Amino acid sequence: MAHEHKLEIFRGLWKFKSNVQKIWGVLAFLSLVTAVEVILGIYKPEFLTKNYFIGMKLLNWIFIILTLVKAYYIAWDFMHLRDEKSSLRRAIVWTPVFLICYLIFILLFEADYIYNVFKDGFLAWNF
Amino acid sequence: MNTTVTTGTEESVWGGGNRPLNASYGKMMMWFFIVSDALTFSGFLVSYGFSRFKFIETWPIADEVFTHVPFFHGNYPMIYVAFMTFILIMSSVTMVLAVDAGHKMKKNRVIWYMFATIIGGAIFVGSQAWEWATFIKGDYGAIETKGGRILQFVNAETGKRAALADFSTTLPEDRVKHLSSEGVWFEKEGYKTSFSLNEVVEGFKATPNILIRTETINEEGEKTLLSRQESLAKLKDAALVVEGANLIRNEYGSRLFADFFFFITGFHGFHVFSGVLINIIIFFNIIIGTYERRGHYEMVEKVGLYWHFVDLVWVFVFTFFYLV
Numbered sequence: 001m002a003h004e005h006k007l008e009i010f011r012g013l014w015k016f017k018s019n020v021q022k023i024w025g026v027l028a029f030l031s032l033v034t035a036v037e038v039i040l041g042i043y044k045p046e047f048l049t050k051n052y053f054i055g056m057k058l059l060n061w062i063f064i065i066l067t068l069v070k071a072y073y074i075a076w077d078f079m080h081l082r083d084e085k086s087s088l089r090r091a092i093v094w095t096p097v098f099l100i101c102y103l104i105f106i107l108l109f110e111a112d113y114i115y116n117v118f119k120d121g122f123l124a125w126n127f
Numbered sequence: 128m129n130t131t132v133t134t135g136t137e138e139s140v141w142g143g144g145n146r147p148l149n150a151s152y153g154k155m156m157m158w159f160f161i162v163s164d165a166l167t168f169s170g171f172l173v174s175y176g177f178s179r180f181k182f183i184e185t186w187p188i189a190d191e192v193f194t195h196v197p198f199f200h201g202n203y204p205m206i207y208v209a210f211m212t213f214i215l216i217m218s219s220v221t222m223v224l225a226v227d228a229g230h231k232m233k234k235n236r237v238i239w240y241m242f243a244t245i246i247g248g249a250i251f252v253g254s255q256a257w258e259w260a261t262f263i264k265g266d267y268g269a270i271e272t273k274g275g276r277i278l279q280f281v282n283a284e285t286g287k288r289a290a291l292a293d294f295s296t297t298l299p300e301d302r303v304k305h306l307s308s309e310g311v312w313f314e315k316e317g318y319k320t321s322f323s324l325n326e327v328v329e330g331f332k333a334t335p336n337i338l339i340r341t342e343t344i345n346e347e348g349e350k351t352l353l354s355r356q357e358s359l360a361k362l363k364d365a366a367l368v369v370e371g372a373n374l375i376r377n378e379y380g381s382r383l384f385a386d387f388f389f390f391i392t393g394f395h396g397f398h399v400f401s402g403v404l405i406n407i408i409i410f411f412n413i414i415i416g417t418y419e420r421r422g423h424y425e426m427v428e429k430v431g432l433y434w435h436f437v438d439l440v441w442v443f444v445f446t447f448f449y450l451v
Contacts, residue, residue, distance in 0.1 A: 019227050027220045031213065038209040041190070041450045049348060060451045067446040071439055078223050078435040088148040092158055100169045107173050111180030118181075 006082050009073070026077045033066050157429045161436045164398075168440050171391050172447055178383045185276075185342035187380035188350070189449050191288075195261050208449050211254045212441065215399075218247025219438040226431045229424025234413065237427060241410045244434065248403040255396045262388065265371030266290065268320070269378035270327060272364040277380050279340045280331070281352060291368070294337050295322040295330035320368040327368055332359070342380045388448065395444055398437050405430050 007016045009026065016022040040048070040059060048059035076082040081089045117123065148155065179186050190204040197207070225240035268291035270278045280289040300323060322330075331337055339358035343351045353361060369378045377385035409430050418424045 020224065023220055023223045023227070027216065030216050034209060034212055034216070037446075037450060038205050041205050063446050063450045067442055070442045074219065074435055074439045074442065078219050078438070079432055080226075085149045088150055088158075091148075092162060096162055096165050096169070099166060100173070103169060103173050104176070107177040108180050111177040114181045115183055 005080075009077065022077065026073050030070055030073060033070050037063060037066055151425060153425065153429055154432070157432045161432060164436065165440075168391075168394070168443070171387075171394065172443060175387045175391060175447060178381075178387065182381050182383070184344055185381060186344070187342075187384045188344070188348075191350075192262070192379045193258070193449060195266075197257055205449060207254070207258070208445060211251055211258075212445050214247055214251050214254070215438050215441050218244045218251070219435050221247065222431045222434045226424070226428045229418070229427045232419070232424070234416070234419055237413050237424060238410070241406060241413060241427070245403055245406045245410060248399055248406065248434075252396060252399050252403065255392060255399070259389075259392070262385070263371050263373070265369075265378045267378065268292075268322075268368065268370045270324070270362070270365045271367050271369050271376060272361075273366045274364070275376075275382070276342055277369065277376075277378060278361060278365070279350070279378070281338045281340050283336045283338050283355075288340075289337055291322050291327055291370070294334040295326045296333060298323070298326050298329060300325065320370045322368060324365060324368050328362055328365060331362060391444060391448065395437070395440055398440070402430075402434050402437050405433065 005019045005022070007019065007022055008014060009016075009022070009029070014025060016025055040062065044059060048062065049057050051058045053061055075093070081092065150158070193208060194202045194204045195207065196203045196210075221240045221243040225237050225244060228236035228240060267279060267288045269280070272278060280291070280294070281287065282289040282293070335355065337358075338355060339353045339361050340350045341353065341361070345351045369376050371378060372385040372388075374386055374389065376382055379385065409426055412418065412426070413424075418426055
């Protein structure tokens with residue numbers, strides 16, 4: 001069971017001497033990201049909640065991007081996808097990513113349509 | 128026998144035993160399971176998004192729902208969930224450390240790291256149970272209208288939420304809980320709220336500084352506060368008192384909110400719970416030296432993958448339920 005570990009994150013910006021050190025480094029990074037999320041969630045800076053990008057508040061964009069960043073480091077370093085063969089990694093990652101993107105698109109689009117029917121259609125919802 | 132084809136397994140690609148992805152059978156199967164489970168969870172989370180987009184103007188604001196921390200009074204939105212997230216990430220770290228120690232065949236270290244992982248998982252499941260209990264119990268209480276909408280109460284002077292007990296009067300009325308011994312067709316009574324509808328309505332009329340807050344979210348991203356006149360008019364639609372949450376109605380707002388909360392965090396909590404059980408089994412296997420004799424600790428790696436996956440899902444649940 002010879003296991004090779006790639007001992008660097010952020011594309012080589014942060015290098016580690018051992019696998020154990022890398023784990024603690026990733027933990028530090030993940031905790032930092034979570035802390036940023038919680039602080040933003042509590043204070044909700046106004047310029048982030050007032051401005052929209054493609055129909056969503058900037059704050060929510062930040063939350064979702066930070067979540068994907070966290071997911072990346074959990075999968076790559078904790079689930080050691082970084083050390084797996086790229087074919088295995090691609091099969092694992094892109095299959096769900098494709099299916100989930102499709103699901104998100106189709107369901108949220110439909111939900112928005114229903115919202116508009118309730119809003120503009122001749123339907124009494126809140127009576 | 129010239130017609131017999133010799134199948135040399137050493138040279139032939141088709142002789143079996145190939146591992147083109149460089150992963151053992153067990154690890155591959157764990158990945159298969161994780162990918163399919165990831166799709167199940169995304170199905171749940173996306174349907175949560177569906178319902179939320181459908182009722183985008185009236186959906187409850189998570190900050191106002193999850194504000195409690197055990198042993199502390201007051202309003203601390205998000206703190207406890209952040210703590211839970213940290214616990215789960217921390218137990219993920221001890222799991223990676225256990226896998227790492229397993230690669231180096233250090234049995235005692237694997238035992239201790241697995242032990243820490245199990246404790247972390249148990250703390251998380253316990254926290255979730257507490258979160259559920261708080262959610263089910265509720266804190267302020269609300270009124271449901273005939274149309275099934277929730278009306279909450281706010282103190283006009285402080286601008287803070289008002290609990291039913293703050294203004295409701297006690298009327299001399301006898302509300303007897305119906306029992307199955309009293310009726311033939313009776314199934315069950317359900318829960319009895321601490322105040323009857325009449326008591327809340329009368330108390331509201333008698334207390335001028337209480338206003339009603341509707342489910343509708345205004346442009347500032349806050350729930351709409353009605354004036355005293357509008358509040359009194361709105362109260363005519365009141366149909367019943369709601370305290371806490373169940374699968375049918377909840378005091379926080381949209382009914383689907385509580386349903387999805389119970390379903391998604393419940394499904395995730397069940398994953399954590401079974402993860403803890405599997406970890407315990409592996410923990411004892413390590414102690415009795417099963418993997419030492421086998422010559423490798425790949426089993427720890429496989430349960431580790433599951434455990435990290437549970438952590439991964441929580442990261443998404445945290446974002447979509449509590450942050451966004």
